[in-house]
Amino acid sequence: NAGVTQTPKFRILKIGQSMTLQCAQDMNHNYMYWYRQDPGMGLKLIYYSVGAGITDKGEVPNGYNVSRSTTEDFPLRLELAAPSQTSVYFCASRRDRAAYGYTFGSGTRLTVV
Amino acid sequence: DAKTTQPNSMESNEEEPVHLPCNHSTISGTDYIHWYRQLPSQGPEYVIHGLTSNVNNRMASLAIAEDRKSSTLILHRATLRDAAVYYCILRDYGGTASKLTFGTGTRLQVTL
Numbered sequence: 251n252a253g254v255t256q257t258p259k260f261r262i263l264k265i266g267q268s269m270t271l272q273c274a275q276d277m278n279h280n281y282m283y284w285y286r287q288d289p290g291m292g293l294k295l296i297y298y299s300v301g302a303g304i305t306d307k308g309e310v311p312n313g314y315n316v317s318r319s320t321t322e323d324f325p326l327r328l329e330l331a332a333p334s335q336t337s338v339y340f341c342a343s344r345r346d347r348a349a350y351g352y353t354f355g356s357g358t359r360l361t362v363v
Numbered sequence: 364d365a366k367t368t369q370p371n372s373m374e375s376n377e378e379e380p381v382h383l384p385c386n387h388s389t390i391s392g393t394d395y396i397h398w399y400r401q402l403p404s405q406g407p408e409y410v411i412h413g414l415t416s417n418v419n420n421r422m423a424s425l426a427i428a429e430d431r432k433s434s435t436l437i438l439h440r441a442t443l444r445d446a447a448v449y450y451c452i453l454r455d456y457g458g459t460a461s462k463l464t465f466g467t468g469t470r471l472q473v474t475l
Contacts, residue, residue, distance in 0.1 A: 254406075283462070292450065292465035293407065308462065340406045351397070351409030352463060 252276055256341050256355035263331040263362045271326040271358050273341030281344045282324040283352070284308075284316065286337040293340060299324055331362045367451045372470040375441045383436040383469055385451030390431050395454045397463065398425065398436045400447040407450065407465075410436065446473045 257272045275282065280301045285293035285308075295308030299318040313335055315327040324343075328335060338359050344352045368386040375381040387396065398410040411418055411425045413434070418425040424437040438445055450468040454461045 285465075290467075292467045295462055295464070298462060309464075342406070351412060352399075352407075354406030354408070357404075357406050 254341055254343055254353050254355035256339075256358050258358060259356070260359045261361070263328075263360065265331060265333065265362060267331050268327070268329050269331070269360075271328070271339055271341075271360070273324045273326065273355060274322050275324075275341075275343040275353070276322065277343060277345075277353065278321060279343035279353070280321065280346050282318070283342040283344075284314070284324070284326045285340045285342065286310065286335075287340060287357075288337050296326065296339075328360075333362050336360060336362045367453060367466055369449075369451050369466065369469045371467070372472065374472045374474065375438075377442060377473055377475055378440050381438040381441045381445070381471065381473075383438075383449050383451075383471065384433065385435070386433045387451070387453055388432045390453055396425065396427060396431075396434050397452045397454060398423070399450045399452065399463075399465075400445075401450070401468070402444075402447045410449070441471075441473045443473050443475075446471055 254275045283298040284296040287293045294310045296314050297316040299305045302318050302321050305316050318324050338357045340357045341355045342352045395412050395414050397412040399407040400410050401407045411423050413425045426435045448468040448470050450465050452463050
Protein backbone atom coordinates (compact mmCIF):
# COMPACT_ATOMS: atom_id res chain seq x y z
CA ASN A 251 0.00 0.00 0.00
CA ALA A 252 1.97 3.01 -1.28
CA GLY A 253 -0.66 5.68 -0.48
CA VAL A 254 -0.44 8.75 -2.72
CA THR A 255 2.50 8.78 -5.13
CA GLN A 256 3.60 11.93 -6.93
CA THR A 257 6.10 12.15 -9.77
CA PRO A 258 8.43 13.81 -10.44
CA LYS A 259 9.73 15.08 -7.10
CA PHE A 260 11.58 17.99 -8.67
CA ARG A 261 11.37 19.73 -12.03
CA ILE A 262 12.73 22.88 -13.64
CA LEU A 263 10.74 24.27 -16.56
CA LYS A 264 11.43 27.11 -18.92
CA ILE A 265 8.76 29.75 -19.44
CA GLY A 266 6.22 28.55 -21.99
CA GLN A 267 7.00 24.86 -21.63
CA SER A 268 4.36 22.30 -20.70
CA MET A 269 4.39 19.39 -18.34
CA THR A 270 2.17 16.97 -16.49
CA LEU A 271 2.45 16.30 -12.79
CA GLN A 272 1.47 12.75 -12.02
CA CYS A 273 -0.54 11.60 -9.02
CA ALA A 274 -1.62 8.05 -8.29
CA GLN A 275 -3.26 6.44 -5.28
CA ASP A 276 -3.81 2.78 -4.52
CA MET A 277 -6.38 3.14 -1.74
CA ASN A 278 -9.45 3.12 -4.03
CA HIS A 279 -10.28 6.65 -2.91
CA ASN A 280 -12.86 8.42 -5.04
CA TYR A 281 -11.96 11.94 -4.01
CA MET A 282 -8.70 13.46 -5.17
CA TYR A 283 -7.24 16.97 -4.90
CA TRP A 284 -4.43 19.14 -6.22
CA TYR A 285 -2.98 21.88 -4.03
CA ARG A 286 -0.12 24.29 -4.48
CA GLN A 287 1.96 25.80 -1.71
CA ASP A 288 4.01 28.95 -2.16
CA PRO A 289 6.88 29.67 0.25
CA GLY A 290 5.68 30.48 3.77
CA MET A 291 2.07 30.08 2.81
CA GLY A 292 -0.69 27.58 3.34
CA LEU A 293 -1.97 25.26 0.63
CA LYS A 294 -4.35 26.53 -2.03
CA LEU A 295 -6.72 24.21 -3.88
CA ILE A 296 -6.29 24.07 -7.66
CA TYR A 297 -8.66 21.32 -8.80
CA TYR A 298 -10.44 18.39 -7.31
CA SER A 299 -12.34 15.31 -8.42
CA VAL A 300 -15.06 13.27 -6.77
CA GLY A 301 -14.67 10.30 -9.07
CA ALA A 302 -13.60 9.14 -12.51
CA GLY A 303 -14.84 11.53 -15.17
CA ILE A 304 -15.77 14.29 -12.70
CA THR A 305 -13.58 17.30 -11.96
CA ASP A 306 -14.17 20.76 -10.56
CA LYS A 307 -12.22 23.97 -10.07
CA GLY A 308 -10.77 25.02 -6.77
CA GLU A 309 -9.52 28.39 -5.60
CA VAL A 310 -6.66 28.89 -8.10
CA PRO A 311 -7.37 26.89 -11.32
CA ASN A 312 -6.04 29.35 -13.92
CA GLY A 313 -3.12 27.97 -15.91
CA TYR A 314 -3.88 24.33 -15.05
CA ASN A 315 -5.96 21.48 -16.39
CA VAL A 316 -6.85 18.10 -14.97
CA SER A 317 -8.41 14.86 -16.08
CA ARG A 318 -9.67 11.82 -14.20
CA SER A 319 -10.05 8.82 -16.46
CA THR A 320 -9.47 6.26 -13.70
CA THR A 321 -10.05 6.11 -9.97
CA GLU A 322 -6.31 5.74 -9.34
CA ASP A 323 -4.84 8.61 -11.38
CA PHE A 324 -5.34 12.36 -11.27
CA PRO A 325 -2.74 14.16 -13.44
CA LEU A 326 -2.28 17.95 -13.37
CA ARG A 327 -1.33 19.63 -16.64
CA LEU A 328 0.52 22.94 -17.01
CA GLU A 329 0.20 24.13 -20.60
CA LEU A 330 2.28 27.33 -20.72
CA ALA A 331 4.48 27.51 -17.68
CA ALA A 332 4.90 30.92 -16.04
CA PRO A 333 7.19 32.02 -13.17
CA SER A 334 4.07 32.50 -11.01
CA GLN A 335 3.58 28.73 -11.13
CA THR A 336 6.82 28.15 -9.26
CA SER A 337 5.57 26.30 -6.22
CA VAL A 338 5.34 22.98 -4.44
CA TYR A 339 2.41 20.90 -5.65
CA PHE A 340 0.64 18.40 -3.45
CA CYS A 341 -1.85 15.76 -4.44
CA ALA A 342 -4.25 14.33 -1.89
CA SER A 343 -7.02 11.77 -1.71
CA ARG A 344 -9.65 10.74 0.76
CA ARG A 345 -12.32 8.16 1.39
CA ASP A 346 -15.90 8.94 0.54
CA ARG A 347 -17.10 9.48 4.06
CA ALA A 348 -16.81 13.15 4.84
CA ALA A 349 -15.47 12.64 8.33
CA TYR A 350 -12.27 10.88 7.28
CA GLY A 351 -8.90 12.53 6.89
CA TYR A 352 -7.02 13.23 3.68
CA THR A 353 -3.85 11.46 2.61
CA PHE A 354 -1.25 13.67 0.97
CA GLY A 355 1.61 12.84 -1.34
CA SER A 356 5.13 14.07 -0.70
CA GLY A 357 4.91 16.83 -3.29
CA THR A 358 6.49 18.00 -6.54
CA ARG A 359 8.75 21.02 -6.35
CA LEU A 360 8.43 22.98 -9.60
CA THR A 361 10.59 25.91 -10.63
CA VAL A 362 9.79 27.93 -13.75
CA VAL A 363 12.67 30.03 -15.09
CA ASP B 364 -16.69 30.16 4.26
CA ALA B 365 -15.98 29.71 7.94
CA LYS B 366 -12.41 30.75 8.79
CA THR B 367 -9.96 29.88 11.52
CA THR B 368 -7.47 32.03 13.41
CA GLN B 369 -4.25 30.59 14.82
CA PRO B 370 -1.10 32.13 16.32
CA ASN B 371 1.72 32.34 13.81
CA SER B 372 4.21 30.52 16.01
CA MET B 373 4.65 28.80 19.35
CA GLU B 374 7.56 27.31 21.23
CA SER B 375 7.73 24.37 23.56
CA ASN B 376 10.31 22.43 25.48
CA GLU B 377 10.73 18.77 24.74
CA GLU B 378 8.75 16.39 26.92
CA GLU B 379 6.31 19.13 27.93
CA PRO B 380 2.65 19.37 26.86
CA VAL B 381 1.72 21.76 24.09
CA HIS B 382 -1.65 23.45 23.64
CA LEU B 383 -2.24 24.83 20.16
CA PRO B 384 -5.27 27.13 20.05
CA CYS B 385 -7.65 27.80 17.18
CA ASN B 386 -10.53 30.24 16.96
CA HIS B 387 -13.42 29.61 14.56
CA SER B 388 -16.20 31.92 15.65
CA THR B 389 -18.23 31.53 12.42
CA ILE B 390 -18.28 27.74 12.45
CA SER B 391 -21.52 26.19 11.24
CA GLY B 392 -23.29 23.33 12.92
CA THR B 393 -22.12 20.76 10.40
CA ASP B 394 -18.48 21.84 10.11
CA TYR B 395 -15.96 19.32 11.33
CA ILE B 396 -12.78 20.67 12.90
CA HIS B 397 -9.72 19.09 11.34
CA TRP B 398 -6.10 19.37 12.38
CA TYR B 399 -3.22 18.61 10.07
CA ARG B 400 0.47 19.10 10.47
CA GLN B 401 3.23 19.57 7.94
CA LEU B 402 6.73 18.47 8.76
CA PRO B 403 9.57 20.21 6.89
CA SER B 404 9.68 19.30 3.19
CA GLN B 405 6.71 16.95 3.49
CA GLY B 406 3.04 16.97 2.62
CA PRO B 407 0.45 17.66 5.30
CA GLU B 408 -0.39 14.81 7.61
CA TYR B 409 -3.78 14.21 9.20
CA VAL B 410 -3.68 14.54 12.99
CA ILE B 411 -7.21 14.48 14.33
CA HIS B 412 -10.72 15.72 13.75
CA GLY B 413 -13.90 16.23 15.72
CA LEU B 414 -17.38 17.70 15.63
CA THR B 415 -18.57 18.43 19.17
CA SER B 416 -16.99 16.09 21.69
CA ASN B 417 -13.36 15.97 22.74
CA VAL B 418 -11.38 13.41 20.79
CA ASN B 419 -8.24 11.41 21.51
CA ASN B 420 -5.99 9.34 19.31
CA ARG B 421 -2.42 8.09 19.41
CA MET B 422 -1.05 11.39 18.11
CA ALA B 423 -2.96 14.02 20.04
CA SER B 424 -6.13 15.16 21.77
CA LEU B 425 -8.64 17.66 20.50
CA ALA B 426 -10.56 19.78 22.99
CA ILE B 427 -13.59 21.55 21.53
CA ALA B 428 -15.28 24.41 23.36
CA GLU B 429 -18.89 23.91 24.26
CA ASP B 430 -20.01 26.67 21.86
CA ARG B 431 -17.63 25.23 19.21
CA LYS B 432 -16.15 28.65 18.51
CA SER B 433 -12.70 27.53 19.50
CA SER B 434 -10.66 24.36 19.84
CA THR B 435 -7.28 23.29 21.15
CA LEU B 436 -4.95 20.64 19.84
CA ILE B 437 -3.04 19.04 22.70
CA LEU B 438 0.26 17.24 22.25
CA HIS B 439 0.80 15.53 25.57
CA ARG B 440 4.58 15.27 25.41
CA ALA B 441 6.24 17.24 22.66
CA THR B 442 9.26 15.74 20.95
CA LEU B 443 11.66 17.22 18.45
CA ARG B 444 9.82 15.26 15.77
CA ASP B 445 6.67 17.28 16.52
CA ALA B 446 8.27 20.45 15.19
CA ALA B 447 5.99 21.33 12.28
CA VAL B 448 3.34 23.72 11.01
CA TYR B 449 -0.04 22.83 12.49
CA TYR B 450 -3.18 23.71 10.57
CA CYS B 451 -6.63 24.04 12.07
CA ILE B 452 -9.18 23.63 9.28
CA LEU B 453 -12.94 23.66 8.99
CA ARG B 454 -14.25 21.42 6.26
CA ASP B 455 -15.76 23.47 3.46
CA TYR B 456 -18.95 22.13 1.91
CA GLY B 457 -18.91 24.41 -1.13
CA GLY B 458 -19.00 22.89 -4.60
CA THR B 459 -19.67 19.28 -5.38
CA ALA B 460 -17.56 17.95 -2.56
CA SER B 461 -16.36 19.14 0.79
CA LYS B 462 -12.83 20.51 0.67
CA LEU B 463 -10.11 21.55 3.09
CA THR B 464 -9.13 25.21 3.04
CA PHE B 465 -5.69 25.81 4.58
CA GLY B 466 -4.62 28.97 6.37
CA THR B 467 -1.03 29.71 7.32
CA GLY B 468 -1.12 27.61 10.49
CA THR B 469 0.99 27.71 13.66
CA ARG B 470 4.68 26.93 13.40
CA LEU B 471 5.65 24.90 16.45
CA GLN B 472 9.26 24.93 17.56
CA VAL B 473 10.38 22.30 20.04
CA THR B 474 13.62 22.79 21.90
CA LEU B 475 15.70 20.59 24.19
